[in-house]
Amino acid sequence: MSRARMVVAWALVVLWVVVTVIGVRDATRESSYATFQALVRAGEVTEVTVVGDVTTPRTVGGVELRWDGGIVDSSASVTGARPEGMAERSGTRRQVLPAPVADTLRERFPDLTVRTAEARTPLSGWWTVLGFVGFIGTIALLGATRRPLRATQWGWFWVLWILPPVGMVAFLLLGGPTGLLPQREGGRRLTGGWAFILSLVLGGSTLVAALAA
Numbered sequence: 001m002s003r004a005r006m007v008v009a010w011a012l013v014v015l016w017v018v019v020t021v022i023g024v025r026d027a028t029r030e031s032s033y034a035t036f037q038a039l040v041r042a043g044e045v046t047e048v049t050v051v052g053d054v055t056t057p058r059t060v061g062g063v064e065l066r067w068d069g070g071i072v073d074s075s076a077s078v079t080g081a082r083p084e085g086m087a088e089r090s091g092t093r094r095q096v097l098p099a100p101v102a103d104t105l106r107e108r109f110p111d112l113t114v115r116t117a118e119a120r121t122p123l124s125g126w127w128t129v130l131g132f133v134g135f136i137g138t139i140a141l142l143g144a145t146r147r148p149l150r151a152t153q154w155g156w157f158w159v160l161w162i163l164p165p166v167g168m169v170a171f172l173l174l175g176g177p178t179g180l181l182p183q184r185e186g187g188r189r190l191t192g193g194w195a196f197i198l199s200l201v202l203g204g205s206t207l208v209a210a211l212a213a
Contacts (some may be wrong), residue, residue: 009141009177010170015134016165016172022127028066028075033095036065036076040109048112052119054080054099062094063101064119122165138168141177149176149183162199 039045051064063080066073080099095128097104105114142148148156148171156175159167173180190198 005141005144005177006179008137009172011136012141013131013169013172013178014076015137016169018166019127019130019134020089022130028073029069029109031069031074031076033065033076033078033097036074039067040112046111046113047157048105049115049117050102050105051117053116054082057082059099059196061099063097063099065101065105107167134165134168138171142171142175145175145177149181149189150187151190151195155190155195158192158195158199166202 023083036045036048040048045067047067048082049066053063054061060079060081063078065076078094078095078097078101080101081096082099084096084098102114102116105112124139135192142153142156142160145153151159156171160171161167163170172178175181
């Protein structure tokens with residue numbers, strides 16, 4: 001394997017890690033204010049970040065509540081109004097809270113730690129561009145790898161489509177381009193037909209785990 005191809009493969013691994021981090025950064029699990037209240041009262045949520053709070057008088061605006069939900073944060077959208085009666089004119093269907101929303105939450109839930117943050121600029125545009133570059137680069141590298149490890153080109157092709165970006169990284173690390181995990185002597189290669197069938201029966205993550213074994 002050429003050194004240049006290996007460098008490209010590792011660059012793609014780094015790119016896919018960046019794409020994943022950006023995706024997780026902006027991703028939230030949508031919830032509701034009612035659920036948020038229930039979790040706070042049950043003691044399951046002790047901290048919340050109020051994003052884009054309303055602080056200007058005679059203003060109505062959308063405010064996001066974000067809290068730790070495990071791997072991905074949970075969030076609930078509410079309407080902040082100052083004064084509260086301003087929300088009636090906007091016709092909003094979301095939960096209305098007196099603004100500043102952070103102060104309202106501190107009053108209603110004294111034991112809750114409330115932080116505020118400015119609305120972050122979404123990176124979805126960059127995420128899309130990087131994902132597209134990574135996809136084209138990985139597909140091109142697959143086409144240039146005439147005899148990939150553990151699966152044929154068609155086998156890896158289906159893995160790429162089954163579970164992006166995990167499938168992409170799996171090919172780069174397990175398929176041979178990075179040279180990181182060589183296949184044992186005499187090991188079989190999964191064909192395209194079997195990869196497609198197993199993906200339907202087992203699911204993408206199980207198939208990737210089988211290839212790594």
